[in-house]
Amino acid sequence: MTSINGGFKYLALRNWIIEQIQTGALKNGDRLPSEQALCSRFSFSRQTVRNAIDTLARDGTLRTVKGSGTYVANAGGLVRNKTIGVIFSCLNDYIFPSILRGVESTLSKNGYATELAITNNRWQTEGEILERMLHSGLSGLLVEGTCSALPNPNMDTYFLLKQKQLPVVFMHNYYDKELFPSVLINDRESAEAVTRRLIEGGHKRIAGLFKIDDMQGRERLGGYLQALHDAQMEIREDDIYYYTTKRKLPLEQTGVLEAFTGKVPCTAVMCYNDQIAGELHTRLSQEGIRGVAIGGIDDAFETQPTSMRIVTAKHPKEAIGEEAAKRILQMMGDGIESVPCTPFMLTTELVEKTGFINRELPRL
Numbered sequence: 001m002t003s004i005n006g007g008f009k010y011l012a013l014r015n016w017i018i019e020q021i022q023t024g025a026l027k028n029g030d031r032l033p034s035e036q037a038l039c040s041r042f043s044f045s046r047q048t049v050r051n052a053i054d055t056l057a058r059d060g061t062l063r064t065v066k067g068s069g070t071y072v073a074n075a076g077g078l079v080r081n082k083t084i085g086v087i088f089s090c091l092n093d094y095i096f097p098s099i100l101r102g103v104e105s106t107l108s109k110n111g112y113a114t115e116l117a118i119t120n121n122r123w124q125t126e127g128e129i130l131e132r133m134l135h136s137g138l139s140g141l142l143v144e145g146t147c148s149a150l151p152n153p154n155m156d157t158y159f160l161l162k163q164k165q166l167p168v169v170f171m172h173n174y175y176d177k178e179l180f181p182s183v184l185i186n187d188r189e190s191a192e193a194v195t196r197r198l199i200e201g202g203h204k205r206i207a208g209l210f211k212i213d214d215m216q217g218r219e220r221l222g223g224y225l226q227a228l229h230d231a232q233m234e235i236r237e238d239d240i241y242y243y244t245t246k247r248k249l250p251l252e253q254t255g256v257l258e259a260f261t262g263k264v265p266c267t268a269v270m271c272y273n274d275q276i277a278g279e280l281h282t283r284l285s286q287e288g289i290r291g292v293a294i295g296g297i298d299d300a301f302e303t304q305p306t307s308m309r310i311v312t313a314k315h316p317k318e319a320i321g322e323e324a325a326k327r328i329l330q331m332m333g334d335g336i337e338s339v340p341c342t343p344f345m346l347t348t349e350l351v352e353k354t355g356f357i358n359r360e361l362p363r364l
Contacts, residue, residue: 011337011338013038014052014056015333015334017032017056018056027072028072028073029072030071030072032053032062032069032072055165056165081138081139082113083115083138084113084138084328085114085117086100086117087118087119088100089118089119089121090120090121095300095315099144099171099318100116100321101318102318102319102320102324103321103325106322106326107329115136117133119146123152123153126146126152130158130161131157134161134164134166139167140169140328141169142168142324142328143168144170144171144172144173145173147245148173148216149212149213149214152175155176158175158179158180159179165336166336167336168180168336169181169327171183172320173214177341177342177343179341180341181341181342181343183343183344183346184343184344184346185313185346186346187215187220188226189348190220190297191297192224194296194350195223195224195227195228195270198268198311199227199233201309203267203293205236205265205266205267206224206266206267206270208221208239208270209241209243209254209270209271209280210241210242210271210272211243211273211276212242213245217272239259241254241255241256241259257284260284260289268294272297273298274299277301277312280294281310284308292308293310294309296310298314298315299312309352310352310353311351312351312353314348314349315348316346316347323344
């Protein structure tokens with residue numbers, strides 16, 4: 001039974017009312033105990049009781065009739081199952097399976113299953129998934145956003161989820177940091193640290209290759225620029241290359257190979273993540289371009305014997321899933337306002353792939 005002695009009194013009372021509806025103690029059309037009766041029963045102020053009733057009246061669960069009382073208006077809308085929806089933009093063999101493992105291990109220990117859906121980084125698909133999940137009785141929703149650096153056409157649905165008091169937590173990114181809690185890494189600081197390490201290795205001209213239609217890419221670009229600025233290095237627009245979800249490959253379309261073949265070539269590159277860094281590494285090797293230092297994010301770079309030097313930031317993959325799941329469990333137990341919407345950032349650490357480095361080159 002939901003405790004009535006939680007930290008947020010009106011949320012605790014709201015949860016108690018929901019429990020009465022879910023267990024059938026209160027049915028459609030039933031009248032709630034009066035405000036005075038609830039105040040007396042739980043030793044709450046009248047304002048606390050009114051706040052609890054108002055939150056349920058706003059989403060249509062309760063209906064207040066002046067001079068008569070408050071009644072259950074939509075008991076069926078509160079029948080939620082022991083399943084949490086999980087939305088990813090993709091689910092390949094990169095970092096996402098590890099994040100999902102963190103989610104599932106934490107939720108399963110608390111008796112919850114997951115319902116997985118993939119948007120393929122398409123807004124339309126995300127909208128269809130949200131519409132289906134909105135009416136499927138889920139207890140909460142974990143989301144990895146779609147093209148999160150761009151305006152999202154599904155925000156009305158997210159606002160509706162907030163209005164209906166459905167717990168939602170974002171993983172890896174967010175659309176609006178003041179709408180829902182989120183769990184992520186500090187993308188800006190991670191990219192800044194990797195770029196700074198390349199600078200410390202003596203590199204005077206460092207290219208950048210970034211995906212720009214998600215929040216991570218935008219922040220990582222910012223970290224790269226900050227490191228160059230702090231080192232008083234010239235920031236050359238022509239050394240920075242971009243791609244989006246729809247135009248990731250081939251690398252030739254980004255123009256990035258030109259950075260290493262000019263009269264004064266770049267000797268290092270900071271990449272959006274290790275996935276694109278690995279593809280660039282392969283392409284440079286095929287072109288016979290050697291001695292380039294490559295920076296990335298995620299520590300998912302699988303190297304072969306090479307003269308290229310690798311620096312990356314280790315991504316706490318499973319921890320992101322675990323922390324997101326913990327927060328949604330807390331929101332289900334103590335109300336959605338029990339978890340602040342301030343992004344929770346996990347730390348990263350630098351990793352150097354020294355095992356395959358040509359020792360004749362200066363160490364990073």
